Amino acid sequence: MPHVVLSLIVFLPAAGALAIAFTSKDREDFIKLFSLLITIAVFLLTAWLAIPSTGRGEPSTFVVGQSAMQQVFRIPWIPAFDIYYAMGIDGISFPLVLLTSFLSMLAMAASWNIAKHVKGYCILFLLLETGMLGVFMALDFFLFYVFWEVMLLPMYFLIGVWGGPRREYAAIKFFLFTLVGSVLMLVAMLALYFSSDLSKLTPSQQTAARLQPEELRAIAAARSSSTPRPVHTFNMLALAEMGQMKQSPFDTPLLWGKSVQWWAFVLLLIGFIIKVPSVPVHTWLPDAHVEAPTPISMLLAGVLLKMGGYGIIRFCYPMCPDAAYDLAWLVCALGVVSMVYGALAAMAQKDFKRLVAYSSVSHMGYVLLGMGVWTATAGNAFVSDYWKMGMNGAMFQMIAHGLSSAGMFFMVGVLYDRVHHRDLDNFGGMFARMPLYSGLAVGIFFAALGLPGLCGFIGEVLVVLSVWNYDIALAVVSASVVILTAGYILWTIQRVYLGPEYKGPHPEALTPITRREVAVAAPLLAFAILFGVYPQAVFRYMSPSVDRTVSQLARWTKEVKAPRLAGTDALPAPVAIAGPIEPSASALPVAPSASK
Amino acid sequence: MINPVAEPVSLMHYLVVGAILFVCGVVCMTAKRNAIGVLMGIELVLNGANLNFVAFGSPYLQSGGAPSLGLDGHLMALFVIVLAAAEAAMALAIALSFYNAHATVDVDQANELKR
């Protein structure tokens, strides 16, 4: 009963929001407690899903090691436009789902200080959680888009109502930037929809795309018809299959000599890098973070930014591989520029939260870079291992950044709750006043610094190590970011936590960290350490799917793109790429036996 | 010249009486400022209508060849009577209530909603 579990996970928060809507707004404590219980329930559900399935019979939980989509279901929703209510999870989305439910739980626990309009806050918060979870689980492009927008609106209000002094400005900025992105995404989505044609899929591809009987009938009808009419679809799996076909329906020219998939890739990429965010469309982030209340900052940095990366790996690459191959340099360059630029900008900040926000820009640059390193080229004998490493690193970096940035924002929030300012030059001496807090905070900051043994290191090092094979100059520049990162983080620690005494206002308010705050921060740090020491805990879930995506693209490069580049299609390549992917026939660049 | 008493009564006769009662009722409703008077007008109107029902349902008055309502007419009349009773009770209660509040039963004084 996959649809029950997944739907329950997605819509339980929404149901909770509905229940709260019928509760008196004066019962604030009850509402908070109820929301917390809902988020805990969602987390427990996802955690239950994470228990590896035994593999006997119909798997009810996640099957570790399976690379394909799991728990898939597709139910007609708006049949007139081929829109399905389709969900599923795989190694790419499931860790993000877990991260979302985990951070939502902690963020709700961090929301105890919210005093204004508690009822409205909790309702919007839970709606936001539904949107976030839905984005990661949706398997229908349209459904994805709906959830994407569902998540946008509560965020706007959460920033705009519960934010700081310039909240309206920040909320509108956030909203407009993201809306531009989603409009472009909508255009791309429609372009892909109207170019798609299910009847071009082979039977094995149809199975892989989980086509429903009515769709198969439509295909049969279209094929037998004297005037062939394309069968459009929003099915993400089918779109990916189509994008990687030898004669892809997305290859038709659209505008200025560029194909449909080129335009779709560019539009989608812009939409997603706004969310990531990457330079130069990142300026909404510092403002939104500075103004948003602490728990919302946690979610914004911890989950929302990940949707950009998720979108790129789920949409841009599998659906538009041709454009992705041609524009891989752009993705990499954006990533590197973001890394350097974000780190530099962070160094110049005086506002604590702004600094953390810019660190997010820098850290999310790794994600773009890791995804972009398309090393499976002819010169590398189409070996995709380095790209796999980069992609795995990028995905891991998303999880790691989700933990560390949420932690950092929470740590800033703890201070802000007490002294009500964030001026970095007016702190100091926290170690003496709040030793436990400072210990946790420094631990989390070290995780962001990329210290080995903490989660930030793994993602960064995998990404950086994978770049050299793609481009040496980019690799060197990206490696240099470790210096800048150390610079701004250590400088921050020095200014806030070290030193003889606190210099700012309200020194009397600096009470020790409460038990509730420890309960939020400690799990974050604990997971940061766990994932830093034993990253396989994440990779076991993630790698099979990531590797499969990369392998498919590598195979596509070998069988479709390389002949295209060579200007000859004479290669005896199969018509389509589908089915199980065997390890590449060619060995690693190095065969030790060869030199012995 | 036809002798009126030698002719059997036709439907028309009843209808004429009903019409007269009806008009009297309407005039009563319109002209009386007393709420009770208005009520009485209503009773007259209802009776006029009732007379019509009964006349149409009567088997003796078929000279015009009109189809008889039969028992249905009687039943309609019955319902009207009962509902009139209900209406009278209700209206009187309202009138009393109004009287308690305003110490008058002049319907022209009942114009609070207009203000």
Added chain:
Amino acid sequence: MGIVFHTVLFYLLAILACGFAVAVVLSNNIVRMAFYLVACLGAVAGLFFLAGADFVGALQLMIYVGGTLVLLIFGVMLTARGPLANIQTSRAQWAMVGLIGASLLAVLLYAATTAGKWTHSGQIVADRSHVSKPTATPIGLALLGVRADRLNAERTDAALGKGMAGYLLPFEIVSVHLVVVLIGAAYLARARRRATTPPMAATSGDSNNLDPGD
């Protein structure tokens, strides 16, 4: 052709009914109006008998004359005090009312006298065999859902079956309606003791709350 007593009786009763109705209209004294109305309704009951509607007539006497009008007279007595008993209507209004009443009467009389013309002729549906029978039993049966008078009828709706188009449901609705109305009337007309509300309750903020319990 001799005198048809039925006709004579009709004229008599008709004149009585109309006369008393006019008297109700013209009278200014509310008590007298009530009396005239009683007489008028009694005459109408007579007309019902004449038309063969014995049960309706009986009920007319019982409910109207014996019930409703008693109720009305109670109302009169409760509200009629001194100068308030007769509230004068202006002459201009009378003129207006008269004009409209006369034209309405004209229209209705025209309609009544031409009734035969606009009804379809030649279709006498009712079975004459039971006309002389009393109507109370068939009406009672009809109120219970059985149309004894239609048992032999040819035209019935197929869905209902012969004799099965009675008035059980309307009857029930009417009875419930009556109960509701009476309870509502009793509630509306109950004595209010607003003046005796204690000052504490008046200041407690819910003095405008129409709570029947106080």
Added chain:
Amino acid sequence: MDLAQVLPLLLGLAWLTPLASFAAIVFFGPRMGHAGKGAGYVAIGAIAASAVLSILALIAWLIAHPLGGGHDAAHPVAAIAGEWYPLAVAGELKIAIGYYIDGLTVAMFAMVTVVALCIHVYSLGYMHEELHEVTDPLVTLANGQTLKRRGRFHRFFQYLSLFCFSMLGLVIAGNVAMVFVFWELVGICSYLLIGFYIERKSASNAANKAFIVNRVGDFGMIVGLMALWSGLGTFSFDEIFQQVRPAGHGPAAHGHALTVPDGMVRFAAREEIAAIYQGTPDARQAEHAIREQLPGWRAEGLGYGLLVVAGLGIFCGCVGKSAQFPLHVWLPDAMEGPTPVSALIHAATMVAAGVYLVGRFYPVFTPEVLLVIAVVGCITLFIAATIALTATDIKRVLAYSTVSQLGYMMLALGVGGWVAGLFHLFTHAFFKALLFLCSGSVIHATGTNEMPRMGGLLRKMPWTAGTMLVGCLAIAGAGIPLVIGLSGYYSKDGILAQLYSFAGQNPSYAWLFYVAAGGAALTAFYMFRLWFMTFLGSPRDEHVYAHAHESPRVMVVPLVILAVFAVIAGWNVPGTELGLQPLLEQARPLGTAEGASQGLFLPTLTLPAEHLSHAHEIHVPVTLLAFSVAVAGFLLAAVIYWWRLLDADVISRMFWPVHDFLRNKWWFDELYQFLFVRPVLAGARLAAGIDRVVIDGLAHALAGAVRLFSRFDDWIDRLFVDGAVNATANVTYEAGLRLREIQTGAIRQYVMWVAAGTVGLFVLAMFLWSYTLAGP
């Protein structure tokens, strides 16, 4: 039991015990005994257990591989390599946590744990005051008072335990990635311990400086790692060495000559490979063609540059960690930390990790890289030694001395003296730890770091003075020439002999030898300057002198133990070949015994094999030379600071430009401030400014334009669209107002209207539809 199973177990346990101690102190530290005093004992217990386990491992190793086999390159002792668990796997690429154990590893374990144990015990006494509330006279609060704070005894030992864990992990690491992991961890421990006095601005600045400068080195190291990784597809030492030093290559049949691995050749020949793949449809045929081409490409030199980059990159990391020029600036500042920390981390172990890594990674370095290492080491030793001449802070003198000695090690490694360089690492660890602990004892007694305020302390603290004299003699390389000497005598002689051998082969690089020899004189000079200024002469500051006292036994005993090691570390067990030097000789990596030559870019450079330097004609003159320059340095120091025949002030005034130059540490800090720090900060401000002005400006301008257009649109709307709508509404409203007057609220009127309406309807019906109504 099988050694391949026992050693990983023993060393793994020795590695993890300090981690357990760290975890225990993190969670229960403040509650351990009075004011966390128990934490010290926990940490000492852990490191003692580590030491025992390490020595057991050493014994096991020596039993399995007895020393004395000579330079048997044909049958090298195989290292024990394996992996514990993977960190990340991508296709056939894998990064894992593993181990690589050979003689060097075992020896390092024993050295690190023993020195650390001594220092732990010493710290028990040195950090004693952290048990109470501490008054820090160096920190002044805003209200003018000096800082009073709670003691942080347990935290100190917590960091020490973490450091020991990280350092041992670095040593046992089975691959370069794991080395990097622990490289960073020792870095952060160093950061935490340098900044132990968090209230002092200078301390936190120094900590930041140390970490960031190290990160600069790490940047280079990452570049090296990337080159290595992309070329070889593995980080494991074992596999790297197999690929770089394949059997059967080289002059001798058993010679493992340096070979550019296939992967690097392929990486450099990407365009050719792409061409082959595009010309050959079948992947297997293409692979075959590529394999045939590989030797040719290698002969063309493809991929050699990548190997050089990899070597230089790795060395870059070592430069940072071992404080070599140009990244040496952090180490002297790191003396802000407590003195035991300086002894353990910044003298004996962590800073030697760079040297250790160069030694470990030795087979991968091409002659060009080795030359760079040698030159950097040489420059470092000279610069640091000169700065040490004028420093007055006792710890800074030792710090520069450390930098200089590390330079010696690098220099030795760079000219092919693998054993010499690493041997010096070990001996240096003992005597430099000893020297630092002695200086700590002095500081503990006098409360000051400044040597000009000391003097005549010999009478007050004889034990400290005695052991420190041993240390000075050891570092100066004292001994009876050609007969016997302290540990430094052997190691320094080894370095100079190899240099001499190298200079003989490469006359154009002979200056390396002269600088090193001169450095030996400088070493003797500044060390004895330190000792004389501190312990001899008359007290210069009566207050300090009166305050001084010998340290408690808990601090003196480690001094004595270390002094013993400083004396004997260079000796073999009499009558046998059992000693440090033979152990290292046994651990010599593959293919390095024959020396190296014929680099692609420097074909004339030749690194002589190390055993050549043991030849009599090299060994004897070098030993005598080294002894004489050391004596010269000692005599000069004695003339100035002991016998006072020359006045130091007069000399410094005479050579004031040189003196100023050295006092200001060659202006390195200022130079870097100007060259790097300020431009980066300016870049940061620029980036923030671009965000604020350009990008946000653009967004705001766009928003403004849209709002302007919307205002225009609004005007259109109000004029036309709204006009029409409003007009409709107004008309309706007016009509409503009129109609409202009919609503009198009078029931009677309503009835009248109904009646009138009925009449009207009837009339209308009769006139219009009379025929219809009347029927036929």
